């Protein structure tokens with residue numbers, strides 16, 4: 451018999467005679483993160499299904515795959531696929547990241563994307579008595595994990611400049627276990643100044659953890675919170691290769707934090723998730739992070755594509771939330787976002803969703819130049835003020 455709040459996973463085990471304690475063991479065996487992801491949805495699980503023949507600018511993916519030189523590095527590992535780890539691939543990744551980010555290699559851990567560590571920080575650092583504080587709108591995976599765990603979640607509106615309101619976030623729950631900042635923020639693409647992030651680190655309760663999600667950091671040049679994770683023992687920075695590096699389907703992400711915090715995050719599964727990464731993804735990531743010129747060029751290409759679409763919308767008198775420094779922007783249609791998304795889909799352009807706090811505002815991901823031309827043409831067809 452299904453009990454309220456019980457997941458299919460729990461129901462299956464309790465129906466077959468598992469006790470609560472044995473159920474907890476089974477969850478640990480399969481990985482806390484793996485269980486959490488079923489609740490929160492990983493990036494890929496959240497992305498809308500592809501519609502045949504449609505331009506896909508809805509899921510904040512990159513319009514193209516890994517840099518060719520990085521794909522070549524992955525291919526080398528395909529040919530050595532008989533070995534679990536042919537030649538210290540993990541260590542090479544950590545050394546490459548440490549050099550680029552100027553942080554100690556022992557403060558870097560790799561994951562299959564950043565969805566797992568994002569759920570995991572909630573399990574590790576929040577609880578029913580020590581809640582979670584986030585912005586609103588922001589990336590909701592952490593809300594869902596908090597709800598699932600029974601940890602209270604406070605959602606604080608962005609400032610008028612669409613930054614995180616760090617003072618209001620602290621005031622919303624001065625005793626939280628976890629404060630979450632996403633910068634650049636999904637879905638607005640706007641940044642929160644590093645000085646504000648550092649302020650929250652300095653002023654939150656000493657035993658609370660500040661999590662800074664930098665999934666979109668490579669699309670901006672305004673600086674990173676990596677140095678906080680490198681020097682403090684209460685800050686976790688999350689990174690992913692799913693965005694600028696074009697590796698969403700290959701699955702690779704990173705956490706930067708003090709070794710003790712990483713240990714606390716891994717104690718649920720003994721490092722099982724971090725220990726089972728495909729070497730192809732690890733090698734692809736190692737080569738990707740070192741490509742400063744290619745990163746710059748891809749960012750510049752995205753900015754040009756983004757601004758082309760924004761200029762077009764503005765010319766038509768359509769309001770765009772200002773300040774995006776990422777591969778997405780938000781359009782305020784002044785009418786229900788769902789109706790505009792449906793109208794554009796009928797023109798074979800698949801844009802993103804809206805957030806409950808802003809029902810008239812859609813998130814649009816930035817695709818290739820041709821894809822943004824298709825978006826502009828579809829707008830011409832469907833827009834009626």
Ligand SMILES: Cc1ncc(COP(=O)(O)O)c(C=O)c1O
Nearest residue numbers: 493563564565589636665690692
């Ligand atoms: C802000 C943010 N964090 C984390 C993720 C998780 O992505 P992944 O698991 O592919 O790293 C996403 C995906 O869209 C995101 O937007």
